[in-house]
Amino acid sequence: MAATTPPDNDILFSRSLHHAHGATRALGGVSIGVGEGEILAVTGPRGSGKTTLLRCLSGQLRPDEGEVWFNSGPVHTLSTAQRERLRLTRFGWIGTEPALLPELKAWENAALPLLLAGESRRRARRVAAEWLDRLDVGALAKAAPRSLTRAQAQRVVIARALVHGPAVVFADEPTAALPATEGAQVLRTLVAACRSHGVTAVLASHLAECVELADRSLALVDGRPAAALPAAAYVTGASGASCSLSV
Numbered sequence: 594m595a596a597t598t599p600p601d602n603d604i605l606f607s608r609s610l611h612h613a614h615g616a617t618r619a620l621g622g623v624s625i626g627v628g629e630g631e632i633l634a635v636t637g638p639r640g641s642g643k644t645t646l647l648r649c650l651s652g653q654l655r656p657d658e659g660e661v662w663f664n665s666g667p668v669h670t671l672s673t674a675q676r677e678r679l680r681l682t683r684f685g686w687i688g689t690e691p692a693l694l695p696e697l698k699a700w701e702n703a704a705l706p707l708l709l710a711g712e713s714r715r716r717a718r719r720v721a722a723e724w725l726d727r728l729d730v731g732a733l734a735k736a737a738p739r740s741l742t743r744a745q746a747q748r749v750v751i752a753r754a755l756v757h758g759p760a761v762v763f764a765d766e767p768t769a770a771l772p773a774t775e776g777a778q779v780l781r782t783l784v785a786a787c788r789s790h791g792v793t794a795v796l797a798s799h800l801a802e803c804v805e806l807a808d809r810s811l812a813l814v815d816g817r818p819a820a821a822l823p824a825a826a827y828v829t830g831a832s833g834a835s836c837s838l839s840v
């Protein structure tokens with residue numbers, strides 16, 4: 594049966610996502626729509642399925658069942674190579690650990706998506722330097738990753754996730770490996786950068802501040818939206834809007 598296309602106003606959309614890692618169920622049916630330029634916080638306790646959801650939405654993982662749509666095109670039916678290309682050109686990814694290539698300088702790490710896309714080194718360096726400036730680590734452009742603090746390195750990772758003008762950025766607990774104060778600052782910088790450039794963001798985070806900064810939030814429990822939980826356990830965003838979701 595042909596899949597029905599998702600609503601036009603959602604840049605990212607999933608329908609009834611199910612996924613298991615071996616015998617462990619990670620997602621038990623998650624349907625969600627994210628509008629262009631929206632910031633969505635995904636919350637939930639350890640093991641609730643946040644990482645698996647972000648990996649399915651970003652095309653890293655093909656769900657066992659269900660659909661993922663980006664820009665009205667199906668992601669779940671793409672080949673591995675097509676999904677890799679989509680990730681490289683239209684998405685940005687920020688993991689928990691600030692993973693940088695140790696043999697490259699900070700600016701080269703930040704410029705990687707542009708260099709891989711065949712941009713000239715000169716232009717890639719200029720654009721990467723602009724992003725490092727915006728993220729308050731411009732002075733560290735020539736630094737080796739080993740000389741950076743974890744918070745500085747994560748800012749370089751954020752620059753790398755945004756440097757190629759992605760449509761959607763996914764961040765999986767981007768501040769969990771950072772000291773609390775620095776983590777909150779990095780999160781605020783990330784959200785501000787997405788907002789000022791109209792980038793849609795899906796942020797998994799345990800920080801209450803993430804929910805406050807986001808437009809909407811989705812709480813997961815055992816791989817399912819926690820819509821049935823009491824209001825106090827299901828926090829909505831600053832706008833007061835809860836996420837459009839169904840199971």
Ligand SMILES: Nc1ncnc2c1ncn2[C@@H]1O[C@H](COP(=O)(O)OP(=O)(O)OP(=O)(O)O)[C@@H](O)[C@H]1O
Pocket residue numbers: 614615617618619637638639640641642643644645646
């Ligand atoms: N590679 C894997 N192999 C086996 N089980 C896995 C794997 N990855 C995740 N799981 C299990 O799937 C469930 C969902 O995990 P997931 O990492 O998506 O949740 P999470 O909310 O991101 O958790 P955390 O906050 O700890 O990162 C958990 O029960 C987890 O143990």
